[in-house]
Every structure is written in C-alpha cells, then in structure tokens.
Amino acid sequence: MTNRIVVLVSGNGSNLQALIDSCQTGRIRAEIVGVISNVPHAYALERARLANIPTQVIDHRKYPDRAAFEAEMSRVLQEWQVGLIVLAGFMRVLTPAFVNRFSGQMINIHPSLLPAYRGLHTHARVLATGDKMHGCSIHFVTAELDAGAIIAQAITHVMPNDTLETLTQEVQELEHHLYPLVVAWIAAGRIALLGNKVYLDGQELQDPIRICL
Ligand code: GRF
Numbered sequence: 001m002t003n004r005i006v007v008l009v010s011g012n013g014s015n016l017q018a019l020i021d022s023c024q025t026g027r028i029r030a031e032i033v034g035v036i037s038n039v040p041h042a043y044a045l046e047r048a049r050l051a052n053i054p055t056q057v058i059d060h061r062k063y064p065d066r067a068a069f070e071a072e073m074s075r076v077l078q079e080w081q082v083g084l085i086v087l088a089g090f091m092r093v094l095t096p097a098f099v100n101r102f103s104g105q106m107i108n109i110h111p112s113l114l115p116a117y118r119g120l121h122t123h124a125r126v127l128a129t130g131d132k133m134h135g136c137s138i139h140f141v142t143a144e145l146d147a148g149a150i151i152a153q154a155i156t157h158v159m160p161n162d163t164l165e166t167l168t169q170e171v172q173e174l175e176h177h178l179y180p181l182v183v184a185w186i187a188a189g190r191i192a193l194l195g196n197k198v199y200l201d202g203q204e205l206q207d208p209i210r211i212c213l
Helices: 014-024 043-050 066-079 096-101 122-129 164-187
Strands: 004-009 031-037 055-057 084-087 106-110 133-140 150-157 191-194 197-200 209-212
Touching (some): 014 031, 014 043, 014 164, 031 066, 043 055, 106 164, 122 133, 122 164, 164 191
Parallel strands (some): 031 055, 084 106, 150 209
Antiparallel strands (some): 133 150, 191 197
16 A cells, blocks of 8 residues: 555655655655664654654664664564555665565655766755756665665756855755655555556556656
8 A cells, every 4th residue: 555655754855745745745645654764863763753753763783794783673664564665765775685575565765866866965966067057866775885776857057156055955855846746656556666667547657757847
C-alpha cells in the first residue's frame, strides 16, 4: 500500500515538513505513518511530533554493524506496514541487502541534477564548475549511491551573483515543491519502477519529468 509512508531523516526535516503539509491539505492522498531518525536530536523529529506522527530514533552508533542497524529499521518499517519509504535528508548509506529488500518502494531526493554531482557538497561543486543550471532530483534508491532511476527533476538557473547560501536556499525551495508532487503521484499509483525503468501512467519514461520553477 503506497499510501502508508515512512520518512527517514537525519536533520532539519524541511522536506519532511513539506510532505506533512501536503498530506494535511490532501494534496498527497496518503498518510505518513511514522518518521525514523538515526540522529536523536534531529529537528525533523520535533516536526513529526508537532504533527502527531509516531517517531522512532534508531541511533546507528548503538548497533555493532550496519546489518544490525538495518535489521532494526526493517523491523520498525514492517511493524508500521510501510508502503513507501521516503528518504529526506537521511545521511546513512544503506546496504544492498536493505535496498534490494525495498526495491521500488524507496525514493530519495538529491540536491543536484543527477547524474551530475552524486554525493556531498553539490552546491559548492556546481559553483566551482561554473554550471549555468542546477536543481534537485528524485530517484528510486538502488544499491549504488545516488544512481537509481530518476523520476523527476526541478531546475533553476545559476546566476552570476549566486552564492553557496542563495543556491542552497533556491534548491531547497525546489525540493519542497517537487517532493510532495512526486510522492502524490506515487501514492496515487501513477508511478512505478519495473526493472530499472520508471513508468508514469503505464508508459515508460524516456527522460525524467523536468520542472522549471
Ligand atoms: C536536502 O537538501 C536533500 O536534498 C538532501 O538533504 C537535505 C535535507 O534537508 N538529501 P531537510 O532535512 O529536508 O531540511
């Protein structure tokens, strides 16, 4: 059931907030049934509590290895009968075993126009390269980091006077528009992953859906 969503977080949770707001207004026809954080004091947890969403802290430092940490996550996800796992600033790399278990059910948002700039510090790298375009991507999660099939991207133009701060803010604003949109489509059963291809309304996407805001 893709209308039972669990959001995985590690930090501020502004994307979580955008998803909570969209569930509350009915733009996303689904329920966030829980929020898991690997960081005990993540502000995202406070946002979930304020919205009366169950939370679970699974602190990776308290587990002997990744397998044990992920076994606990799987247990909680199963208990909550998750349909869709939404990574929103979740800062742990997941093992292939975990990712494969939830194949087609787990999405991530990344602050670059993938496949460019996988990994960290994307805004600084865009500025250093002098790119004219930047943005964010939402993709299905696969074992290889930031390399799963891309569903959608939102694009902004990089202006000559852009700084790390302005670019970070602009891309976050794009994220807050794009993530609820894509989650709404998945919850409505409009998007699916088959093999490593994304389908929208039963048609294979040749390119990611691109939105310029
Ligand atoms: C976002 O910029 C997202 O692209 C990246 O982590 C950040 C999370 O921000 N994966 P927030 O915690 O949702 O505010």
